[in-house]
Amino acid sequence: MSTVTVQDFAKELGRPVDELLSQFKEAGVAVTKADASVTAEDKVALLSYLQQKTRSTSGAEPRRITLKRRETTELKLGGSRGAPAKTVSIEVRKKRTYVKREEPEAQDPEALREAEEAAARVEAERELAARAAAEAEARRHQEEAERKLKEEEAERQRTEAEAAAKHAEQEHTRLLQEDPLYRAKWEAEQARVRASENVRRAAEAARTMAAAPTPPPGVAPGAAPAAAKRAGGRDRGAAKGRSELHLAEGKSGRRERKTKKPSGRVRVENVHVFEKPVAPIVREVEVPEAITVGELANRMAVKATELIKVMMRNGVMATINQTLDQDTAALMVEELGHKARMVKASDAEDKLEQAVSGEQADVETEPRPPVVTIMGHVDHGKTSLLDYIRKTKVAAGEAGGITQHIGAYHVETDKGIVTFLDTPGHAAFTRMRARGAQITDIVVLVVAADDGVMPQTREAIQHAKAAGAPIVVAITKVDKPEADIDRVKTELTKEEIVPEDWGGDIQVVGVSAFSGEGVDALLDAILVQAEILELKAPIEALARGNILESSIEKGRGPVATVLVRAGTLKQGDVVLSGPHFGRVRAMFDEAGKPVKQAGPSIPVQILGLSGAPDAGDDVVVVADERSARELAQLREQKLREQKLAQSQALRMDQVFAKMGEGEVKQLNLMIKADVQGSAEAIADALRKIPSEEVKVNVLSSGIGGISESDVDLALASKATIIGFSVRADAGARKRIQDTGVDVRYYSIIYDILDDVRDAVAGLLGTETREQIVGIAQVRDVFRSSKLGAIAGCLVIEGSVQKSLPIRVLRNQTVIYEGVLESLRRFKDDVAKVEAGTECGIGVKDYNDVKVGDQIECFQRVEVRRTVSAAA
Template sequence: MTDTKDGDRKNSTLGLRGGTETSHVRQSFSHGRSKSVTVEHKRKRVVVPKPGGNNPAAAKARGAGQNLSDKEVERRRAALMAAKAQEAERIKKEKEAAAAREAELERLRAEKEAAERAEKEREIAEQRAAAEAAEKKAAEEAAAAANAKSRAKAQPQKAAEPAIDPAAAQAQASRAEAGRPVRKGGDNKQPQAEEKRGRGGRNSDNRRRSGKLTISSATDEGGRQRSMAAMKRRQEREKRKTQSQSGEREKVVRDVKIPDAITVQELANRMAERVAAVVKALMQNGIMATQNETIDADTAVLIVEEFGHRVSRVSEADVEDVIIQASDDDEGSLAPRPPVVTIMGHVDHGKTSLLDAIRKTNVVTGEAGGITQHIGAYQVKTSDDTPITFLDTPGHAAFTSMRARGANVTDIVILVVAADDSVMPQTIEAISHAQAAKVPMIVAINKIDKPGADANKVRTQLLSHEVVVEEMGGEVLDVEVSATTGQGLEQLLENIALQSEILDLKANPERQAEGAVIEAKLDVGRGPVATVLVQKGTLRRGDIFVVGEQWGKVRALINDRGERVNEAGPSVPVEVLGLNGTPEAGDVLNVVENEAKAREISSYRERIAKDKRAAAGSATTLDQLLAKAKADEDVQELPIVVKSDVQGSAEAIVQALEKISTDEIRVRVLHSGVGAVTESDVTLAEASGAPIIGFNVRANATARESANQKGVEIRYYSIIYDLVDDVKKAASGMLSPEIRETFIGYAKILQVFKVTGAGKVAGCQVTEGVARRSAGVRLLRDNVVIHEGKLKTLKRFKDEVREVHSGQECGMAFEKYEDIREDDVIEIFETEEIERNLD
């Protein structure tokens, strides 16, 4: 018993009841090896809750030290169960959605596979049908050829042919029907060979392969496509093959137009030769040039002749030949046109007020300072509905170019002279412009209603300028008018009509339009706008034109009343919209055929203008460079950036500023343009230290902010003489002041003392005037100036004094100079700086 118990104790395991069970598992390894492993199985421990502790949530809460009521425990249990139910529902829905997606993907996959199988089967069927049709056609052609040959040889061979076995004849007939050739003689082996070839021949092989389904044909969805390089190589091979078969092609000789300069690529295109061949020819002639480089006309002629083409030399200026110039129009095509009348005269003589009275408007109030600063173009109809085109030019001295333009495009000039002011400088200038343009003149003596008006004085003064009015026995019409009361306006219009009848003004309205740019500006909303006076032809919407260095297409035409019109005939002023840039005032507008011609002419003119500007502003020789550098050292510059509302005002401002320049100071306009002040203008002004002048324009927000950050001054003006006066003051401030000397006294050196620490001191006596410590001094020896400087000290006895009067003795010492002797004379003077002004 004891042994048994001991054995039982040895075999038993110490632990909890039913805690662990063991079992043996044999594991198998490679090469037939195995191993026995003991595996332990642990039972799950079951904890029996205490009485009253059946609720796990309550037990947990109690374990956390919380006292929860039964309702709270029940509520939490319900919430937990609801959360579990929601989680189970969510998992169920996700599984259903995943199953639905999987089913949909399976359906789409099946549809795609079915479509691919159907497409492949269709392609295979088409290939089989094509192969069968080709085989059938080949068999029919072979049978036809065999029958024709047998019929051709039937007569000569009939006597020589041996007897044919009926079975062989039947076999031959069957072979002929099948499209196979019929052999001579009744060889029994021939049908077997033919049949063998039929089973294993080329046609049978093609037919068998045409229906064969390969991996590439089954998996290729869109079909493999050749690359561009492969297609080009194939085309080159076919081209070489064709050339080799047909032989060398005949050389095509072309007429090649050679301008003054041409690029290598353009030359190759005109000869229809390869660029590489042209570059090679240039290299053989010692010229290293790429396809984008420009060669001269002589080199291009040499290359063209080397390639065997004919040369046709043309000038680059020939591009303007497409512009129809004013040739003599047929008399039958001419029609009467309204006269163009320009009002000219001195500033504030009432030109615009007179035009206002004729137009029944009030334009003068809209001009800054009451003076006209733009050329205004208007069309007025008289009482008998006769149209007259008026151009109102500025009278200020700065607007000389505007008056000159007005005289060049006009038919009649009305010279306005104030009866109370008589002939003035700009009046004389207007007379000169009218006489230079050979334009008839009508004198309007204005302000005749004012007290002190003397019309005869005006007529008399005009005689000195070769203007003889009718009352003085001349041919020039004159009218006494008043813009305020309207006196003489009807007579003025009658004189204009009479003068236009004498001139017999006519133009051809059917030809391509040609006109002159009266004014140009850059409008923020509309872009570049040009005021054009049509002189010949009719300008219509959609016309392509060239004007100066710019080109464009007429997008809109606006008349002087602000109305949009579709066309403008001769002598009609209109605003033209649709330019690619702002033209210069005075440029000529020409309508051309197409946009390509317009671009070509514009590019040519722009290049020519650029070359001219570069040639005018550059020194070509070393002497010129040295002279220019030396001149620049002695001359101070005042750089300015000018922006204006219209091109004419910018031109007038630049000309007025250039007149301010003198030998000592030069006003240099770095840039002048049309439109608002932009950030690029501010950048230019900052780099050159120049102020910006805005005439009737303002800076945009970006430019204002940039100017504030960079410290660039922007000044705005609306009246040109205020602008010119301010620039003149600024230039005057840069002039070096004038130094004026005033002599105040003389002193004579009586004795020279050497003082320790002070150097040589002259004991002097003031012989004339007064000696001052702050004055300048000159040391004279034998009436020759040997030193000029200032006094270091001025003492009377031992005291430092400010001045010493005549007859008194004093001690003087010079700054940085000690070569003084007895009997030397000291000249004492004061200097005064006087500011200079530009006249």
């Protein structure tokens, strides 16, 4: 028998729990808590108690009692057309009232039985009626759900039909505008339909005239039926309470008729009557800086094939996906009879730049250190002079004794901070010197007293004058016996550089990087010139600057050297440079020490950009990161389109010129350098090598070590790889051995130019090549009081020989070149160590060897020159 708690029983009776507990207590039932169980005997006891209490109160037994029952059931209705099933709750409520009748003195048992059966039948009929009502309600819910599903399906089909009709109409309109063949067919079909309609109308008119009665006198034949017809139409319209709208002759039409094809598309007939324009349509076409042939044809509403034909007639070979420059596109627009309106892509770029930079508040400017660029001819002592000022030995680490990278250093002197930019003097580094002159405040022109004015000296003077930077001349090597300062001044006067002691306005100071003579006077001259310029810049503002150099280093990613021009660059700032964007993860000064911020005129190296930017690009700390990301993507897309347009611009005259050249040998080269500026300088210098027999093609130029993909590209294009201060990794070296690709390593730029120039000229004979003999991996570093740093190494390739020169590599980049000072196996000096053997190596005049570095042993051999050329 099921039991319930006092709380459930109180809820069923609709009475408070406390009242029910007190009544149980008065009835003698041991129930004290709301969660106590109540049995049927407890309920009977409570009922007896309440009946006695009621009798004692009212004086008579109750003759009527009402009981209420409620039953809840659920019916699941299956959905139609894939609709989910629904559950319908059905509640049946019963209310029964029992009346106590006075028992008759004598009652017939048969009559009593019939009464009970009648009562049972009535109860059964009530239950059947309740169930039938519940089932009817459930059917109503199901029918309502099915009706809603049908309405939704009909609405969906109507929407699809409208969309298909709209699409068909748009496609029809587009084909009429773009496809002349489709337009001609459609016009022919419309002419045929109109001709059929005219024939039908003529036949109908003939039948009407034949059946019409004889008109009365004074009425023209055919007029009476028409008048009667119009009158009848007016009468019918008047009878219906409306007026007819009559169209002019030839303007009547039928409603659109839509038919659905088996494929689901809707065909629209008799949409409108096309009228061919009597004059050509002249459109105003927007022409951006770069646009494809297909897009230009769409803007002019002509087929791309027609545009290509016009371009071929004008001597321009192009495909539908080829990108055209703005001038060519405008010429084609005018050839087809339209008006071209030039649109600059910089409009959207200017808006993004304004959002990126934000509103520049008026910030107080403060004095800043001067930026001084050292310029001059190669081997005139620029870096040596700077070394003396910085008290370092940068020149000792330069291959061949010449500067081949642009360097940036700030020096704290007794008279203030000065930032120096050291530029290469070789002719190939013209762009580096030009960039240095553009971002500098003062140019120090270095001229050797024993050499005089040379070609790169004249070039440096031109760059400084073009940039409008004041010049201070430093005549170096004045301590040499063959020095002639007056001759140098005379040669400078010919270049319009007149010294102050000769009546001019140019400060000229004689210095010696060996003894230090005149260095203080040179610093005084620089600071005096800086005071005259009154150099100032805001400090508490968003930083702006320029990229001096960039590279990609293993383990660090893109590394950019930035010269801050204004504001303060901080670690964590979001910066934008050209098409590259990122957050500054770390900052280092020129000595490699981490710094947190850099002010105006201070050079730093930053990590965190998405790629290596080009030298000379602007750097700006962004105010809106989202706009900066959009601007970077826009610049990247623009750069990609420009490169594509330049590579695909092939005109017909060029095709004929190539056909007349016949067999021309080509020397394909791939350049991999350590920094962006060197790669740019080498590529420019190689492209300028003149030759009528051999054409030099620089297929690609990049930064970083040589990878397997570079070797595969060189193998496919029959190119020679030039590695400038970089090396191939292990996978690339194995690939080079397997394929035999020609890879040449260089550390001095004029060696590259000399070798390529000799190869192009077809000079045979011998040449000096570097051949790697062995590579040793540094496993540990030991310190010796006599020999300094001793590298504990394991020879991993070839052999290490004491008589051969070596290079120290870090992350596949050359950081030092010299000779072995000692080579030992345990305590014994040895002359050669083979692969797989441990040894101790001491590098002469170099103590910065670290664990993980590689020591490369190589030899220079004389080999017969061979030129790899492809027809």
